Amino acid sequence: MKTTWFSKYGKWISSTKGKWITLAAWLIILAVVNVTLPQAQSQKDDLAANLSDSKPSVQAQKLAEKEFPSGDGKPALLTWYRSTGLTDDDLANIQKLSKEISDDPLPKQLNAAPFHKLPLPVLKKQVSEDGTTLVYPVLFEKKASTEDVKESLKKLKDRVGDVFGDNPFDTKIDTKDSLLVRATGPAGIEVDAVDLFSQGDLSLLLATVTLVLVFLLVIYRSPILAFVPLIAVGAAYGVISPVLGALAKAGFTTFDSQGISIMTVLLFGAGTDYCLFLIARFRTHLKEEQDKKHALKRALSGSSGAIAMSGLTVVFSLLALLLAQYGSIQRFAVPFSLSILIMMVASLSLVPALLSMLGRASFWPFVPRTRDMEEERARKKGKTPPAPKTKASFGERLGGGIVRRPWMIIMATVVILGGFAFFSTKIQYTYDTLSSFPKDMPSREGFDLISKHFNSGELAPAQVIVDSEEKSIDLKSKLEALPFVAKVSDEKKGKSDENLLAYDVEFSMNPYSNEAMDHIPDLRKTAEKALNESGISNEADHVWIGGQTAEQYDTSQTTDRDANVIIPVIIAMIALLLLAYLRSVVAMLYLMATVLLSYFSALGLGWIVLHYGFDVSAIQGLIPLYSFVFIVALGEDYNIFMISSIWKKSKRMPLAQAVTEGVSQSGAVITSAGLILAGTFAVLATLPIQVLVQFGTVTAIGVLLDTFVVRPFLVPALTVVFGKWAFWPSKRGMQAVKEQNHPSKNNAV
Incomplete structure (x- = not known):
């Protein structure tokens, strides 16, 4: 040997x-x-x-910071709300707070809306039409860290408590006839996002360790x-x-x-x-x-x-x-x-x-x-x-059944997995940061209040910047004429280049929604058309679109590009590694095919669970690529462990017997491993972060499908059907033929 x-x-x-x-x-x-x-x-x-700096929204942001610096900062939108209507006392206290933070600014504060300088009748015009909601912007330095902003908002909360007595930050959103306030906008969202992940670290570690320990104790006792x-x-x-x-x-x-x-x-x-x-x-x-x-x-x-x-x-x-x-x-x-x-x-x-x-x-x-x-x-x-055990184990009976009825196994598993895979075509995707937050997060509650009582487009307007080349351009009216635009600001001229004109465009819909994101190309086309009509050539080089919605559009375009590049590369790399390890083109092809089928099935079944079970209207756009990497790579792990067992046994016994013993030998350990791996990913679903909930759910489902459908049924059944060709073109294929033609030699072994 x-x-x-x-x-x-x-x-x-x-x-x-x-x-x-x-x-x-x-x-x-x-x-x-x-x-x-x-x-x-x-x-x-x-x-x-x-x-990266090459993306249009990033270029627009840098240009805006240089030429239109007045808005250069992180706005926290303090959203004040009373279900029965804001009272004069409420507004007076808000003005008192405004004066206090103007006279004694918060750490890293750039400025705040001077509400204390407005007469009460003028301030009332800033309140929503139903009289329930007022948005008070506080701007922090652009380079302020999340910890800095978090500390400032904490100090702001203390000051609000001093001014109002009962702190409106602590009031529950569903409390009637009580004043409440929530910090939303880019600053509030940033702080909440970091808090979510930092809160989940320790609980995730403890839950994962506990789960693995329990599984190991149950499996091995x-x-x-x-x-x-x-x-x-x-x-x-x-x-x-x-x-x-x-x-x-x-x-x-x-x-x-x-x-x-x-x-x-x-x-x-x-x-x-x-x-x-x-x-x-x-x-x-x-x-x-x-x-x-x-x-x-x-x-x-x-x-x-x-x-x-x-x-x-x-x-x-x-x-x-x-x-x-x-x-x-x-x-x-x-x-x-x-x-x-x-x-x-x-x-x-x-x-x-x-x-x-x-x-x-x-x-x-x-x-x-x-x-x-x-x-x-x-x-x-x-x-x-x-007495020695003579009764066949479950794994041996399963392997024997697959050897006897491979085609039935293949058809049944393909129908089941294919049915789940069909639902992957029904998935709706989103790039909305707020949708990944729990509904009771302060920044999301604040945004919901703005959406219900104001135009939600005010929360994150798009910024359209053009280079007029000293020519007269009628862009504002053209932007206002667009059906998805609620409001367009007056043009602002660049700080160092007055030919640069900027317009803040408020959408008539949620600026974080896919609907708004899909209108970014329309804004660009409208601006380019206006420049073209004014006699400006190469108009595409004279238009920049910035803002949160534009960033989301670039994110969708970038992640689509990444998926189109990375997925084929991963498939090719795994295929080459399988080819080098198994030395079989046929086995490599059907092993890759089974894992890809389980991936699309996991997406489809994951969508069924999330959409119909947990009322998720859309999943994060990054989930398919995230899940693909783990489901395909880790799913191929299980195929490798089982097929390697079959390959080794096929050297000294007929392929049918090798499949039976390979399924029996690898079945229990792969099932145990699959349960542990799926369980650890499922732990992510316990966190309050929707992107991790969705990723954990889809990946756990993919691992379970690999563990209980693809590995124990589909892969061995395909190996039986392909027979000697499963080894092609390696010499082992010829060995398998000889073994099947001379069973007496195998029995002697």
Whole structure:
């Protein structure tokens, strides 16, 4: 029998010297990196830009900051509301607050609307037509950090309490005939967004650890073994966090709270899976080998290649995110791929070292023993040795059923998955930041009040800037004539270039909606047409559209581009890795096809659950690409583990028997791994952040479909149908033919 590298490695790490050297190396590395390098949490940047300087909305913003600096800041819109109508006392107190923060500005405050200088009758004209709502803008410095703005809003809340007595910030939104106020607008939204993610970090970590621990205890019923994967994941995270922090500090990568949250889930889910595949092999071989060292060597030899292949598949898939132009997507690449790489190393080094130390005691109280060991143990206790089990296991019966009826299995699974995939065509997408907030978040409540009692377009007007080249342009009237425009401001001239003219355009609809976003090209066409009619050539180079709605439009265009680039690259990379590992074009093609089918099925079923079960009208536009990376890469993991088992067995038995035993051998561990991975992603659905709820739901569904439909039914059934051609063009295909033509030789083996 040929000695493989993994066999040699398994022999070394299971030795007394090898296991202690491995453990010592991990402890030294952990100590060094944590003492010398900064932690990832200290280097995260929740305000990192998502759009590059080349995007039209960013160019418009920079031009506006230079030429029209009066609006250069972060506005917090204090939305005052009383259901029965604002009273004169309410307005008088608001004027008192206005004077106070004008005389003694808040930290990082640029200016605030001078309501205290307005006579009461004039101020009343700023109130909504129904008399219930007033918006008071406070502008903060553009470069003020989120923490600065948060601290300022906290001080503002204290001042409001001093002025009004009962603080309107604390009044519930559904309280009748009571004054309330909410901070919305860009400043309020920014603070709420960061708060959401920071609140979720600890709860997410605790929930994930608890879930994984419970699953491991239920699966293995061993308190000792349950902590082995958790120790490995903890050690891996102990290395990942400072390494990421050092990379960020050196400027090699950027990440945010959202990335760290998902990385934690990925690390526990995928990391535990890799540990389980080795542990399951170890337990199997402990029932065949009395020597724990030999059992561990066989376990590493049999599973290390598949673990390494699966890990590299995910690492390369995640690195493909570096090709993204959208910052939030690109920032996932380094943290996620690095975490999987280090976790893969931990599962192939630290975990076997721990198992070597613990041996059979790892599985206490249900210790795996060989038949001879069981008989000897029974004799010592004066008991009758247990009879060997002759009844076929569930996995063997399942594998046998697939071998007997592959076409029925294929048709049934394709119909089910195809039906779910159909609903993926019905999905509605949104790029509205506020829609990802819980309905009771202050900034969302404030925005809803503005939407109901004013024109919601006031919250985030678009800015149209044109270069008139000293020519007369009738642009305001043309913009006002557009059916989706509620109001257009008078033109403003540039600070250093008076040929630059700017117009604030308020939409007649929610400026964060897809409907408003779709009108950005219409604004551009209208401006270009006006320039063209004035005799200006190359009019496209003389128009800039800025504002939140324009940013969302650029986001949709950029993420669509990213999906069109990254998805084919990931498919190609995984296909090449599968081809190199399996050396079969046919197997590579049908394995890729099954994972893609499960991906679209997960999108469709996820939409059914979110839309019809949780009344979600639209999911975040980033979800399809996020989910694709994880469902395809992690789903291919399970295919690799199962198909590698079938491939190895096909060397010494007919393919039908190899499929039966491969399904039986890999079924339990893959099912356990799939449940843990799906569970960890499902934990995201418990957070109050809709983008993570939607991502966690779709990805968990995709993992479950891979675990319970694609891997145990569709893949082995396709392997049976393709038969010898499943190996084409490798030489193993010829070997399979010979084995099927000469069954007596197989029986002899």
